[in-house]
Structure formats: C-alpha cells, structure tokens
Amino acid sequence: MSVLTKEEERKIPVTVLSGYLGAGKTTILNHVLNNREGLKVAVIVNDLSEVNIDAELVRDGGGLSRTDEKLVEMSNGCICCTLRDDLLQEVERLAREKRFDYILIESTGIGEPLPVAQTFTYVDEEQGIDLSQLTRLDCMVTVVDAYHFWQDFNTRETLRDRNQDAGEGDTRGVVHLLTDQVEFCDVLIINKCDMVSEDELEKLETALRGLQPRARIIRTSHGIVDPKDILNTHLFDFEEASRSAGWIQELQKDHHTPETEEYGISSFVYLRKIPFHPERLLRWLGSWPKEVVRSKGIMWVATRNSMAISFSQAGVSRQLSPAGLWVAALTAEEKRLYFGSEHDFPKSPDWDDEWGDRVTKLVMIGVGLDREKITRSLDEALLTEAEMRSNWRLFNDPLPKFQ
Structure with a gap:
C-alpha cells in the first residue's frame, strides 16, 4: 500500500x-x-x-x-x-x-x-x-x-x-x-x-x-x-x-523452496535447456495433470528452433502461440538492427554459448502437486541424447501451425 x-x-x-x-x-x-x-x-x-x-x-x-x-x-x-x-x-x-x-x-x-x-x-x-x-x-x-x-x-x-x-x-x-x-x-x-x-x-x-x-x-x-x-x-x-499474478511471482523468485504452504498451494518452475520433441510434447499436453490449476511460460520445441513458443493454461484450456524469435536465431544484420551491435546486446540469465537464450521455462501452480512426477513426465518429452545429435527437421511435428 x-x-x-x-x-x-x-x-x-x-x-x-x-x-x-x-x-x-x-x-x-x-x-x-x-x-x-x-x-x-x-x-x-x-x-x-x-x-x-x-x-x-x-x-x-x-x-x-x-x-x-x-x-x-x-x-x-x-x-x-x-x-x-x-x-x-x-x-x-x-x-x-x-x-x-x-x-x-x-x-x-x-x-x-x-x-x-x-x-x-x-x-x-x-x-x-x-x-x-x-x-x-x-x-x-x-x-x-x-x-x-x-x-x-x-x-x-x-x-x-x-x-x-x-x-x-x-x-x-x-x-x-x-x-x-x-x-x-x-x-x-x-x-x-x-x-x-x-x-x-x-x-x-x-x-x-x-x-x-x-x-x-x-x-x-x-x-x-x-x-x-x-x-x-x-x-x-x-x-x-x-x-x-501467481505465475509472475513464481518466475521472479531467485530460488524456489518446496512448499506445503499455509493454504495448501504449491508451485514450481520447470526449467530446461533441452528442446521438446513435438510429438511427445503433444502427448504430454493431452494427458494434463489435473492438479495444475494454472501454468504459463515459454517453450523450446526442436522443430521450431528459431521461434519461442508461448504457453498458457487455465483449467482445461491450453494454448500455444508464437512468442517471437529467439535472440540466438537472429542474423548478425538483425542483431545490429535491433540492438545496435552484432556482439554487444542484452543476454538473458539463461543464456549460454551453445544455444543462446533458447529455454523452456514453465510455471506450475496447483493444489497437491507431485512436483517430481510432473517434472519426470516433462523430461520424458525432451529430446534424448541421440535425438540431440540427429536432424531435428526430420521429426514429425503435429503441433498447431502458426502464421
């Protein structure tokens, strides 16, 4: 106040x-x-x-x-x-x-x-x-x-x-x-x-x-x-x-302490620097954990390697939409145009030399969340080590097409 x-x-x-x-x-x-x-x-x-x-x-x-x-x-x-x-x-x-x-x-x-x-x-x-x-x-x-x-x-x-x-x-x-x-x-x-x-x-x-x-x-x-x-x-x-909003507050935490909070709410951030396999991601979305009331964040999908994908869930509704290009996917000319420099530009906290700002970061809010089970099921939708070395463009991609 x-x-x-x-x-x-x-x-x-x-x-x-x-x-x-x-x-x-x-x-x-x-x-x-x-x-x-x-x-x-x-x-x-x-x-x-x-x-x-x-x-x-x-x-x-x-x-x-x-x-x-x-x-x-x-x-x-x-x-x-x-x-x-x-x-x-x-x-x-x-x-x-x-x-x-x-x-x-x-x-x-x-x-x-x-x-x-x-x-x-x-x-x-x-x-x-x-x-x-x-x-x-x-x-x-x-x-x-x-x-x-x-x-x-x-x-x-x-x-x-x-x-x-x-x-x-x-x-x-x-x-x-x-x-x-x-x-x-x-x-x-x-x-x-x-x-x-x-x-x-x-x-x-x-x-x-x-x-x-x-x-x-x-x-x-x-x-x-x-x-x-x-x-x-x-x-x-x-x-x-x-x-x-709860999902924003969760993202802004420096670290997360597992909670059985006063009101029975739990929340956590799922963060990975490995892309999703589109088919396995779609299957995961189709078997959504009912205890998750609200989820929001950004996804890295192997077959859409240049584009960040925004994800929003509330109740039974789940939406995917384009969130723009990853900075790491911009050409040198585009970086100079947007940031004034090819090399000197703002880097996200998740930036690394290999994949740049590509990341999956999802907030999960719910009642009685089984964090380990949800995390494990999401991990199973990521690319395997062998798939990481393969040609990602050859994967079947049944996810919605974006303009």
Whole structure:
C-alpha cells in the first residue's frame, strides 16, 4: 500500500468492480451505496447490451440521492475496449464537477480490468485527457461466483459460444476471461458463499490464492460487504498489480523452496535447456495433470528452433502461440538492427554459448502437486541424447501451425 501525498489526497478516488456475468457485482454495488456513511458518490455502470439492466437495478436500489449524486449509463459496448474513450470523457467530467467524494465503476461482466486500470494511469494524447491528474485509482475489485466458478473455469466454451462476445473479433475463452479478472485485482470477493459447502469454499479460496497471492480475499453472501473493504483502501499500485499474478511471482523468485504452504498451494518452475520433441510434447499436453490449476511460460520445441513458443493454461484450456524469435536465431544484420551491435546486446540469465537464450521455462501452480512426477513426465518429452545429435527437421511435428 502506497503512502499518499497531499496532492494525491485531493484527487477523487475511484473503485472499479469487475467479475464475470452473474457474479453479483450489481448486488454488491447496491449494498455499498446503501451503507457508505455519507460519501457523495458518482456511479458509472457499463453494460454490453443496448438496454443497461444493471443501471436500472442500481437506480431502483435506492442507494443514490437523486439530487446530489449521479448515475452514468455506458451501454452497447465495453469500457475496456469500444467505450474506453467514453469512459475517459465521463470520468474527467465527473471529476471536474468537484461535487463528488467518490466514483464507483461497475464494468461489464466480460470486461478485463487491466485496460480499465490503464485508462487512469496514462495521458490520452488524442483527447488530451490525463485522469491521473484528476483521479486516484484506489482499488480494483474482482467478484467471483462461488457456486459457478469451477463450472466456468473448466469449460472449453468461448464467450461467443455463450453469445456473450464483445464483437466479431472476440474469440476469448470463458476460462481465460475469468483468469484475467482474478489475476489483476487488489480485492477478491467470493460471493454466494451460502450456496456451497465449507470444503468447496476452502478449495476455491486455495485456488484463487494461487492465481492471485497479493489480493485480499473476502467471503460474502448476497453481496453484503463492508464498504471500507473496497472504498478508500489505498491498495492500488499499477506496478504491483501488473506483476502480482501467481505465475509472475513464481518466475521472479531467485530460488524456489518446496512448499506445503499455509493454504495448501504449491508451485514450481520447470526449467530446461533441452528442446521438446513435438510429438511427445503433444502427448504430454493431452494427458494434463489435473492438479495444475494454472501454468504459463515459454517453450523450446526442436522443430521450431528459431521461434519461442508461448504457453498458457487455465483449467482445461491450453494454448500455444508464437512468442517471437529467439535472440540466438537472429542474423548478425538483425542483431545490429535491433540492438545496435552484432556482439554487444542484452543476454538473458539463461543464456549460454551453445544455444543462446533458447529455454523452456514453465510455471506450475496447483493444489497437491507431485512436483517430481510432473517434472519426470516433462523430461520424458525432451529430446534424448541421440535425438540431440540427429536432424531435428526430420521429426514429425503435429503441433498447431502458426502464421
């Protein structure tokens, strides 16, 4: 938590509520509005559809004064993408009115919190708006539905499959949206706790702590939370929030101490300077260890020796995508172009004279992980000593082709 200067204290604080559709954001918002101890509040409610149902619920909730306060509806789009410019203008206008103590924003259920947070931290040169001079982003809150979380986390469906996509180019999976919302927040509210058992709650809280170890976790039912838990918390720090996801924290550790942590979470980094055989890697991905909740990192595959491959897993979803060329694969001319020198350029901690920066580095986060078993199974997908000396281009490669 950062210490605020007098200048920062004069800025109007902002709390943003995110969370998947049906998690209970509007119920929480109405409860806070009815229990905020005299704060004059402006509320922005974002809804993807043309009819802003959530705004109607807030209006009917009786928590806003119809004379002293303001409810702004932002409909038919998402404030993290298509309505971002509108959000800038609305927040600037509300802040310049200087008659509100607080701004509360409820994002649409398919919105990602990171782009919304960025809106408050940079100057929009096109519109000439700098919200960081007028507002102080106080807290990013993500609401999780305790009853439906595992069903949504373990689905292969996309938002389009559920008719919830933001537009023609929106190909996001439901699980990846959930993960984005959980991994970027200051406070995690587990709502609808009355609908699941204590054992299920413990399992859920354990998984969420693995995904986002920095966040304060609050259990609630029917959206009843103490307003002090999400208003004027002084919790938000963009740099901390950007690197607070569990997989990032694991990668940044200087060394790993095997854990049977307080909450039953374990995590480790798998690091090897030997490439995967593409066929054996695909077989390994097809027999994914169920205890791994989240995995992310970079892979070196023998048949794609010039290209780093990005890997991301959450729930049952596993994605491979190109992550760019290895530095060691660049020509002398390309190194001079990118770094100004053929020989003098930044080298990664994993650099060696033979293979350069080529490496597999994967973070595994889960509950009850058998680290040795997972490591052994991954090692079996690497090239053998004989294969290392053979022609890698001759290996059959059934992995997805990239553009």
